Amino acid sequence: MTMTNLYSRKFPVDQRVYAAKGDDPYDNTRSVLKQIDLSFLKHKRVLLKPNIGRLAPQGQGIITDARVVAAAIDAFAEIGAEVVIGESPIVGVDTFEAFETAGITKVANDRNCKLIDLNEGKYTRLPVPEGLAIQELKACSPIFEYDFLVSIPVMKMHMHTGVSLSIKNMKGCLWRRSKVDLHMLPPIAGMEEKPINIAIADMSGVLRPHLSIIDGTIGMEGLGPSAGKARPVGVVLAGLDPFAVDAVACRLMGTVAEKIPHLAMGAERGYGVIDPDRIQVSPDHWEDWITPFLPPPENLSIEFPNIKVFDKNSCSACQSTLLLFLKRYRKVILDYFPKDQVIRFAIGKGHESVPETTICIGNCTANIGKTNTFIKGCPPVASEILYEITGELSVDLLDGKSETPD
Numbered sequence: 001m002t003m004t005n006l007y008s009r010k011f012p013v014d015q016r017v018y019a020a021k022g023d024d025p026y027d028n029t030r031s032v033l034k035q036i037d038l039s040f041l042k043h044k045r046v047l048l049k050p051n052i053g054r055l056a057p058q059g060q061g062i063i064t065d066a067r068v069v070a071a072a073i074d075a076f077a078e079i080g081a082e083v084v085i086g087e088s089p090i091v092g093v094d095t096f097e098a099f100e101t102a103g104i105t106k107v108a109n110d111r112n113c114k115l116i117d118l119n120e121g122k123y124t125r126l127p128v129p130e131g132l133a134i135q136e137l138k139a140c141s142p143i144f145e146y147d148f149l150v151s152i153p154v155m156k157m158h159m160h161t162g163v164s165l166s167i168k169n170m171k172g173c174l175w176r177r178s179k180v181d182l183h184m185l186p187p188i189a190g191m192e193e194k195p196i197n198i199a200i201a202d203m204s205g206v207l208r209p210h211l212s213i214i215d216g217t218i219g220m221e222g223l224g225p226s227a228g229k230a231r232p233v234g235v236v237l238a239g240l241d242p243f244a245v246d247a248v249a250c251r252l253m254g255t256v257a258e259k260i261p262h263l264a265m266g267a268e269r270g271y272g273v274i275d276p277d278r279i280q281v282s283p284d285h286w287e288d289w290i291t292p293f294l295p296p297p298e299n300l301s302i303e304f305p306n307i308k309v310f311d312k313n314s315c316s317a318c319q320s321t322l323l324l325f326l327k328r329y330r331k332v333i334l335d336y337f338p339k340d341q342v343i344r345f346a347i348g349k350g351h352e353s354v355p356e357t358t359i360c361i362g363n364c365t366a367n368i369g370k371t372n373t374f375i376k377g378c379p380p381v382a383s384e385i386l387y388e389i390t391g392e393l394s395v396d397l398l399d400g401k402s403e404t405p406d
Helices: 025-033 066-079 095-102 104-110 141-145 168-173 195-203 242-252 261-268 316-336 363-369 382-390
Strands: 017-021 045-050 082-087 114-117 123-127 136-140 148-152 154-158 162-164 211-221 229-239 307-311 343-347 359-361 373-375
Touching: 017 025, 017 242, 025 066, 025 211, 025 229, 045 066, 045 141, 045 168, 066 082, 066 104, 066 148, 066 211, 082 095, 095 104, 095 114, 104 114, 123 141, 136 141, 148 168, 162 168, 162 242, 162 261, 168 195, 195 261, 211 242, 229 242, 242 261, 307 316, 316 343, 316 359, 316 382, 343 363, 359 363, 359 382, 363 373, 373 382
Parallel strands: 045 082, 045 148, 082 114, 148 211, 154 211, 307 343, 343 359, 359 373
Antiparallel strands: 017 229, 123 136, 154 162, 211 229
């Protein structure tokens, strides 16, 4: 299977989207998949790409529900396809530990389904001929060994991209640290949109799933991708046009795809369809299931009195880590600073300087951390931040792991 054959310019013409709602995510997934003719995949190699990019258990809206993945494995296995599951998590997360924490390892082992770390080996240079923000991607080489790529994201709001659905989930096919590069792009001349949104639209023209299954069992509203609030919906969606499936998911979340920059730009280029008049959704009463999600706040530090966050060109990994830390420990750390003192944190790669006594979070702040408190990591876990401030060890369940700081 060659790269050209796998990711061609021939985009799906079938904009039908299938939805199912109920208490059992396994049954919901089987229900939508049986309505799509996938029989041509007999004896083909199928790669399932869920969203298991962080260490988190299911039920919090952070990662794809393992029961949705289990149903997909069974559906493709019954067709006679060879099925594997692959992921490339955020920097600092071990792929197989993430699979284990999410419950994916168990469902895969029960079905003799192989798990692969997409970061294994070297990357493949993937040209982006129509790219405005990027002209090339470092894609995980294993994805080019498969005939059919399935995106299985969880339904989430996202602090940078508006939503995180099947198109955005393909960012998890980028090799290792190159995912972070999309957060560090300079402004694009003549364009007001965030570079990361332009880059994801660029990416969607060359790195796209053949099938999208969106897990709306428990989504995440507000500060997604990991610092928001779990939002039960009990819905699973599936379809062959990832833009159309994402557009229906947006509607179920109480927004519209036209307001999501990477979807709007990609559709304008002809990569997929988001126009509701061109999308046929089954069942007809699917809009009865709309469950409005809270959007991300425009000012990420507004919820934390006495806290000042200097954020310049950070990625969602450091933002989420700091936000989770502040949500859980803000009141605790206030006792370690003079009364009424503003506690300053810095994240991101774009700082030339910050005020003295600023707590610098993550490797990107190393250049300014020399004269301030510096906590290394990409990103550091919340317990390490707490340890640096209080001098006390703590196990933070939201980290998904327990470590003693170096």
